[in-house]
Amino acid sequence: MKNRIAAGIVLYNPDDINRVQQCIESVLEQIEHVYIFDNSVQPVQLLKTSQITYVTKANGDEPSCEKVNNVVNSSKVNKNYGIAYALNRIMERAQQDGFDWVLTMDQDSILPSGMIPDFRNRINSDSGRTAIFCPQVIDKRRAYMKAERRDCVVNVEECITSASCTSIQAWKDVGGFDEWLFIDLVDNEFCKRLVSSGYQIKRVNRWVLDQEFGKIIPKSKRSQKFWIRLSQLLHNKNIAKFSYRKYVSPLRVYYTNRNIIYANRKLKAYGPVAYNNYNCKGYLGFIISFNLPSLLRARHKGQVFSAIVRGTFDGLSAHVKLWSPNNE
Template sequence: MVRICGGMVLYEPEINLLKENISCIIDQLDVLYIFDNGSNNSDLIKKEVVNVYPKINYYFSKKNLGIAYGLNWLLKKSMEDNFDWCLTLDQDSICSSNMISEYKKYITYPKIALISPFVLNNSKFTLEEYKKLSLPDYEYITEPMNCITSGCLTNVKIFNNLHGVNSKLFIDFVDTELNCKVLDNGYRILRANRTYLIQQMGKAHQVKLFDWLYRKTKLNTFRRMKVATVYTDQRLYYSSRNSRYIRKNFNHVGKRTSFIFMSMYYCYFSLFYPKNRSRKAMWNSIIKGFKDYKYISGDQS
């Protein structure tokens, strides 16, 4: 019998959203492991969440070690407890009620390392739009940026055989690094299109021009651009640093980690970020990250 657990990395979660997230998925799992990266509201997490669900196994770190470290910890714990697959989750993700039942259809397919849902993020795709799509039951993903950690069912043995992810990435492009490792080593990523995940990536800033163009043309390019994710300068530092690390270290990096794509991505941010953001500070962070990529070693933890 296949054993499936869940794993979630927390940092300062919004409690009501976290409760909604867990309530949607907990009954689909045997156990949910939570790695808390030093949240200041840990007492509230324990009271409102951990103590409510007997299936939760909660571990608290005294300091923020990053998403990459937490992911490695969760998958190592999953292996120690003899689980075959681990559903990795973000604290702000809402899973559909049929996620695990859909995933189970594909876990015996050859060389499957990761199974992903259809992702609806930042209102770029609404649930109503998703339901109207004519999609195959499943498809294989070859673009590493098209599979995120949240909502992804991960083969525990393969993950650990690949030595996990580089903990020095800390945050951003952690899932991309894993996807590149999977593809470079001859494994496959499958997307199950009959299940979905609602994901919030940073704060969303609506771009009215592209929203209007999408409504008029229905072109996917404008759909992707109609909502600009608002990241901190620190997040943009990690984005720039880690994307360059990916380009330098893997073969199956895809088009969306290329220097040209990332440069256009940051230019888009410059044009459509809220007016109160300092473009100078933003670009200083991006340039510093670009230079600092060399300090990320290949050591794992």
């Protein structure tokens, strides 16, 4: 039986509309159908050649989608519902339309040519419990990030949502994306539930996605070399992050602090969640490797400190239902 693959793109106030167009075009070259969920406060006006129709919010909680020339479905909500909500609506719609897998993309990511035909072949020949096929992901602005050997497929514990091809059945089995998280660590928490349910995440190393994480400016070549070398000597990957300047968003600091506490409370029976994002093994390491550098780098340190405090409090005080595979 042939597995059908759709794609889903979540928009949120894109700075470069042309880049969004390129993203859509790179996907349509390899996939028959694309769903777009627009989380922007002001609707994104894409070129007419993209054959996108914006559909007003339906009565009730969920936005509606409308089929347009068998090419693009678009959901227009005029409000930011968060990445998890948007992804769930995309997966639901794809399931209704008879698709089996969904490739999720960030609005500014360009899909490597030939990746989806390769993923499709792997999906059709896979006999295991694979939930996600994904590429390697690097940010070329960060000189310390290097692609690994490209002739193998590796089982990994987690992956980012961009350019990941996810089984709708697996998504459904574990209860979908956690919408309370809203934005940060949505992918980490979702992947933890997949792996804890016996699913596999397979990274196909021959494919490499260049993905920009955050607003950063690389320092001089000499400075980059110094910090990367020091990181290697001290065996501490976090030191290499001083090879660039970073804009620190108090809002993202808030959600990161809130969500890392919430996710680890929710999944405490299955081991730590998301700490490896910050090259640490536990909460104390998170404070040292994320909160402290965020304060040091921030232009508005008072706002960032307040975000840390509020995020920590909200993460600790949130009502958490302990998760287990039997809950879904």
